[in-house]
Every structure is written in structure tokens, then in C-alpha cells.
Amino acid sequence: MNDVPLPYRVTQVRDETADTVSLALTPAGPTSLAPFAPGQFAMVYAFGVGEIPVSVSRIDRRELVHTVRSVGAVSAALCALRPGAHVGLRGPFGTGWELDRATGQDMLVVAGGIGLAPLRPLVFDALAAPRAYGRMNLLIGARTPHDVLYSQQVHAWTAAHGPLHCGVTVDRPAPGRLGHVGVVTTLLNGARFEPRNTTAFICGPEVMIRATARDLLQRGLPAHRIRVSLERNMRCATGHCGHCQLGGVLMCRDGPVIGWDRAESLLSVREL
Template identity: 80%
Template structure:
């Protein structure tokens, strides 16, 4: 981890939705940042504009992929980048989904993995899915449940389509809140997809990311189904701002999410101010 931005070069720009792009970044110099783990984030600096925290959405050797939605000046500048442009990266920061560590706490070989994503919350969860697919024998049943406002708001649409139609170790289901006449899939909030997922709550670890109301609802339903709170891992990245613990923006109770998160167990997250149980 470094406090000085390391230059990275944009090697590919993929438009995910009308306001969201995925940037593939490679070190512009001889060395890049230290290894990232799924769930961790970088501070991505748009030169002359500013920096924002963005989780890694794919880790491929020395390259990183960051998926960015244009919602402010910095994210808009990042979404306007083209191959060959440069950005600055600091990191890695924060806790990850820690599937390896979780294996010693209940996600042992043959046990189930449940991934629940809302909107762009799929971005920090995609590395979890890719890692699980790379080692399918390590897990029991793999479930990916994805919710979005509309079909046009789905990130990684082609990949989701492939995951949904190809028979294999992954059960992938998608739902939207606002269907168009052309939509033939499920309609409703993402928690309604839990009925279609086969998992044993006593032997499952869940990874959840999305809007906070979705996180609360998902955690509540999983608790009712018997999943222990410490095995419901959630990302509260939306609250992070500086990554150094100095600005206090991400402080929830006694927790600084940039230092102690953004991924935490629900046993800890449920007591934090902004994610208190409904």
C-alpha cells in the first residue's frame, strides 16, 4: 500500500450501461501496486479532478478492472477515459471477502456459497464468483442472485447471460424492479430469488453488496432462514471516502470502514448506525 498515486494506463474501456464503464488498468511503469484480494478497493485518481474509492471488479495478473458509475465530477472524468489515458491508483485498502479465511470459520470444502448483488454492487462481488468458478471443487452449491432496477441497468450483462444459461456449478438468477415489455425474466426485489436458491443455511457463507436497504432486507431474510450473522458478509463501501481514516466520513459508531471494512460480518454491521435493522 502506498500514499502516493502509482500511474496506471487504461488498456480497455467497456461500456456496461448508459452511465457505467469498466476500466482495465495496467501499471504504466515497471511496478504496480501490491496484490489485491476480492472485496478490497483502490483510491482511483483522475488527474486534475480528484480521487474516489472504487473496488476491484476483476483481478487478472498485473491488471485490475474497476467498474465506475458516473455520479459526480471524479467518476464522470473516469468514465470519460479512453485507452491510453492514465490514472493514479493507491491501495490496496480495506478488508476483502476473505473466502480463504472464512474457510476456517465455516466455509470448509464442500460447503455452500451464496452471492447476492444489487445494482453496481455486483462489481465487488464478481471476483468472488470468478474465484469460486475457478475452484468449483472447493465449494458445495454456488448461487448468484442479482437484482437491478431495469434490464438496462444490469452490469456485466453478457457474462450474466452466460452464467444463467450454461449448466454448470453456478446457479445464477436475475430479477428487475421495473420490467420493460421485452423482459421475460423475474420481476421483484432480489430477496424474492432466495426461494430459487438451493443452500443449507447451517453450512453457507453469504456475500452481499448493494444499496443499504437491500443489504438490510437480505440479511434479515437470511437470518430468518437460519444463516448465522457472522457468516453473512456485507460490503459497506458506499460509506468510504478517504481510505486513510482521517476524514471521518466512513465512521459508523466505533468503526472506521476504510480501516476496519468495507467488508464486515452482519454480526458487526447490524449495530452500525446506517445499517441498523429495520
């Protein structure tokens, strides 16, 4: 892990939605960051503007992919980059999904909006060794069909008859397009899993995380087998400013991925 950003070159820019892009990054010099695990994040620096925490959305040898939504000055600057531009990277930071927790069990991956980005490396790793797990499910929720990330990949997953069951739902359908409409928890009835032998991985808006976790608890899934990412609380990754602190947990040090048996109480404390 580096305190000083290392230079990385933008090798490819892919428009995912109207306000979201994926940046493929490779080291601009002989030195690269230590290997990332799915669920971890980097501090991505837009030169002359600032840096923000962004979870890795694909890991491929020396290349990292970060999916960024334009919601502020730094993210807008990153989304405007073109191939050949440079960024600074620090990391890896935080805890990962720890896919080995699901070995021999059914898997349930639930993503809301851009929450699919940090979950995508987990799905790739699971698909690379499908015999290590039971039934695999990926449930995706988005505002509209145009807001579904990685649309071509998701379409391939939903159309395939392989080991992964993939379902997609939207809040508002597009005119003339068929598909499931409703919150992502409505897809749980169609998923294939045995609650008491399942590990769940959830990332998305906080209200969606809460609703999904509570639904799974009611179905009999143990709280410690529900892994959630609270990455929206991440800030500087130094562990000193305290802006990412929930209760006694610093997201940059102890998170962003933690079990629901801890996360539920942390989120409740913040509401007091």
C-alpha cells in the same frame, strides 16, 4: 500500500450500462501496487479532478479492472476516459471477502445494482475451484434489464448448467422482455443452499443489504456467516478524516467487508 498515487494506463474501456463503464488498468511504469484481494478497493485519481474509492471488479495478474458509475465530477471524468489515458491509483485498502470462510459450505452471493462489481472477483475465484465449496448461488437484482452489469457474462452464467446457479430479477421489466420481476430477496426461494451450512456475501444499496440479511437470519443463517460490504461509506482511505466512520469502525481500515453480526449494530447507531 502507497500514499502517493502510482500511474496506471487505461488499456480498455467497456460500456456496461448507460452510466457505467469498466476500466482495465495496467501499470504505466515499472512499479505496480501490491496484489488486491476480492472485496478490497483502490483510490482512483482522475488527474486534475480528484480521487474516489472504487472496489476492484476483476484481478488478472498486473491488470486491474474497476467498474465506475457516473454520479459525480470525479466518476464522470473517469467514465469519459479512453484507452491510452492515465489515472493514479493508491491501494489496496480495506478488508476482503475472505472466500476461505466458505470452504466446504454452500455459497450465496447476492448483488444489487453496481454491488455486483466488487462481488465479481469472488465469483471468479469460486468458479476456479468449485470442488472447494458446496452449492454456489449468485442472485442479482437491478432496476431494469438494461442496468444489469456484465450482461454477456451474466447471460452465460444463467444459461450454463455448471456449478453456479445464477438468478436475475429487475424492478421494472423492459417492454416485450420476459424475466423475473421483484426485489432480489424473492430469488432466495429458488436458490440451492442449506442455511446452517452456508456463507453469504452481500453488496448493494443499504436497504437491500438489510432486507437480505434479515431474510437470511429468519431462514437460520448465522449472522457471522453473512458477509456484507459497506463500501458506500468509504471516503479518503487515509484513516484520519473519520468520514467513513460508523461507530468505532473506520471503513478504510476495518471494512468495507464485515460480518452482519457487527454491521447491523453499526448501521443502527447511524440512524440514532
